[in-house]
Amino acid sequence: MHVALLQLTSGDDPAMNLSQTLDLLHQAADQGAQLIASPEVTNILSPSRKRLAAVLRSEDHDETLAALRDAARQRGIWLLVGSLALLGDDAAGDDRFVNRSFLIGPDGTVAARYDKIHMFDVDISESESYRESAAYRPGDRAVLAQGPQPIGMTICYDLRFPHLYRSLAHAGAHILSIPAAFNPTTGAAHWETLLRARAIETGCFVLAPAQCGTHPAAHSPDRTARQSHGHSLIIDPWGKVLADGGTAPGLITAELDLRAIDRARSRIPSLTHDRDFTAP
DSSP: OEEEEEEBOOOOOOOHHHHHHHHHHHHHHHHOOOOEOOOOOOOOOOOOOHHHEEEHGGGOOOOHHHHHHHHHHHHHOEEEEEEEEEOOOOGGGGGOBBBEEEOOOOOOOOEEEEOOOOOOOOSSSSSOEGGGGGOOOOOOOOOEESSSSEEEEEOOGGGOOHHHHHHHHHHHSSSEEOOOOOOOOHHIIHHHHHHHHHHHHTTOOOEOOBBBBEEOOTTSSTTOOEEOOOOEEEETTOOOOOEEOOOOEEEEEEOOOHHHHHHHHHSSSSGOOOOOOOOO
């Protein structure tokens, strides 16, 4: 199966981000990609909650999602939209946004959706901290999508919770989707190592499309731009990196030999060796 990952530098203008995403999507489709995946927050990356509130829409009214569904239908491809920032449905009085991933089928229908479970609430240094949960409502359900292969859908910070991926593998996942906008500091230290570990632990292919570079923030009140690590990765079930996107926008491709899943799992059948134990 031929796959492609789009590496973006999304800014705070959804229309501009959509144009860049569609350009790369069509390039990937022209190269024969059957499954194309984009990064986390494909539609907008802004440091300003005020800006997000002004431009975000609900799933039913989001122009980016509508356009990407049309593109998937026109090109006859599976499209994994890493995530879109969207208005929530005000569940139980919670008006925070949602960070939602979509699998779109070749007919343009939404085959599956997943809301990011783990929120990036960290203090990386005295000058750099993040509180994703202040703006976004976490999901509470793991999702195994039935696409061209069974796909375990996750997003970014989920990567640090291996039990989620083991659960997806036990449920039947052959591919793990891990779109991200990884911080440069933690990206340089942990990104590739953790991704390869998730592939090795589960015997799954890992598709990790990433945001990269300095994100334009012309419409955000303080115009403070943030940066992302880049290095979109395609990794096989033995932990081998098949493609690396580097640090610039663009796309990477690889041919997935799906027989590698059974080969890896038969050599190291750890998914069959789980044992119950008493916690300390």
